[in-house]
Every structure is written in C-alpha cells, then in structure tokens.
Amino acid sequence: MYLTIKSIMLLRKYLLVTESQVSKCGFHIVKKKGDVLYPKRTKYSKYRKGRCSRGCKPDGTKLGFGRYGTKSCKAGRLSYRAIEAARRAIIGHFHRAMSGQFRRNGKIWVRVFADLPITGKPTEVRMGRGKGNPTGWIARVSTGQIPFEMDGVSLANARQAATLAAHKPCSSTKFVQWS
Numbered sequence: 001m002y003l004t005i006k007s008i009m010l011l012r013k014y015l016l017v018t019e020s021q022v023s024k025c026g027f028h029i030v031k032k033k034g035d036v037l038y039p040k041r042t043k044y045s046k047y048r049k050g051r052c053s054r055g056c057k058p059d060g061t062k063l064g065f066g067r068y069g070t071k072s073c074k075a076g077r078l079s080y081r082a083i084e085a086a087r088r089a090i091i092g093h094f095h096r097a098m099s100g101q102f103r104r105n106g107k108i109w110v111r112v113f114a115d116l117p118i119t120g121k122p123t124e125v126r127m128g129r130g131k132g133n134p135t136g137w138i139a140r141v142s143t144g145q146i147p148f149e150m151d152g153v154s155l156a157n158a159r160q161a162a163t164l165a166a167h168k169p170c171s172s173t174k175f176v177q178w179s
Contacts, residue, residue: 038080038137039115046131047116050140052076057142065109066149067178068158072141076171080114080137086148086168093161094153106152112139141171 052075063069087110094102114137121132141147148165150158155177162175 037113042115042117045117045134046119049118050116052140052142057145060111060146061144063146063149063176063178064111066107066151068151068153068155068162069146069149069176070162070165070173071176072143072145072147073172073174075143076141076169077138078112078114078141078147078169078171079118080139082169083110083112083114083139083147086165089164089168090148090150090161093164094157097157097160098153102153107150109149110147111149112141112145112147114139116140146176147173 061071087108090108094106094108098106116138117134118136118138119132120135147169148162150161153161158177159175162173166173
C-alpha cells in the first residue's frame with residue numbers, strides 16, 4: 001500500500017508522529033488496551049537496540065501545539081508503559097484540579113510514539129539459541145525533545161502535572177513554557 005501526501009498529513013495531524021515513523025509503520029497502527037498506540041506491523045520483528053544520540057536533534061525541540069510542555073534533559077528510551085503512565089498522570093491531575101473545565105477546553109498532546117520492539121528471554125534459559133521474543137515497545141528520545149504538551153490549563157496546574165508526569169519515565173525532564 002502506497003502512502004499519499006494526504007494520508008501522511010492526516011496521520012501526522014491525528015497521531016502526532018513524525019514522517020519517518022509514518023513511513024515505517026504506514027497505516028498499520030492500532031490501539032492496544034488503554035489507548036496505547038503501537039505499530040501493528042513493522043518491517044522486521046526484532047530490531048537492534050541501537051544507541052540514543054546524545055546531541056540535540058532539531059525535530060520536536062520546540063513547542064508546536066500547546067502552551068506548556070515537558071522537555072527531556074538527556075537522551076534515552078521511553079517504554080510504552082511509561083508513556084501511558086505519564087499521560088494518565090497528567091490527565092488525572094487535571095481532572096482532580098479543574099473538574100469539568102479541563103473537559104471543555106483542556107488538551108494534551110503526546111509527541112513520542114513507541115515504534116521499536118524490545119525483546120527479552122525468559123528467566124533461567126541457557127545462553128544461545130537466538131534472540132528472545134518481542135516483549136514490549138520503546139521510543140527513542142533525544143536531548144531537548146518534547147514528549148508531552150498541554151494547553152487550556154493554568155500555569156500552576158500545568159507545572160504540577162508536568163512534575164507528576166516526570167516521575168513516570170526513567171529520564172529527567174524539565175517544564176517548558178511558550179513565550
């Protein structure tokens with residue numbers, strides 16, 4: 001199936017994924033339990049771990065959708081569970097602090113997409129006999145990348161939600177504000 005420019009733009013608009021991620025997974029994106037997005041099909045079932053670049057890449061380093069966001073301070077990997085836990089922490093804080101006001105005009109953007117499979121071998125298995133089976137998904141995050149953005153909330157609520165979300169992934173983040 002060939003991707004047209006219109007379909008790529010729709011995927012980028014509604015799923016907030018980059019062009020390289022769209023070309024990797026195309027239309028094969030499904031929802032798992034609890035709104036976790038992951039690719040239904042990839043080119044290879046098992047990828048190499050790779051290295052996270054320590055330099056700052058230009059994509060995704062500026063706020064593009066909301067007024068507030070969280071910026072990663074160092075490069076690393078985010079698991080799909082950490083992304084979903086941070087998203088739920090942000091939404092939960094807004095629901096507790098703002099009640100119905102967040103539902104009317106608050107919005108959250110998740111700008112990272114877990115598209116690389118991680119493999120693991122079962123415990124007490126001898127060495128050799130190939131690579132293990134895929135167990136989960138990760139997203140590579142570079143220095144300065146913005147994984148979450150928020151809008152329609154006050155500065156104090158956004159700062160508190162970003163602090164709660166920063167405890168979920170294993171990487172350090174800081175709060176940024178559009179100026």
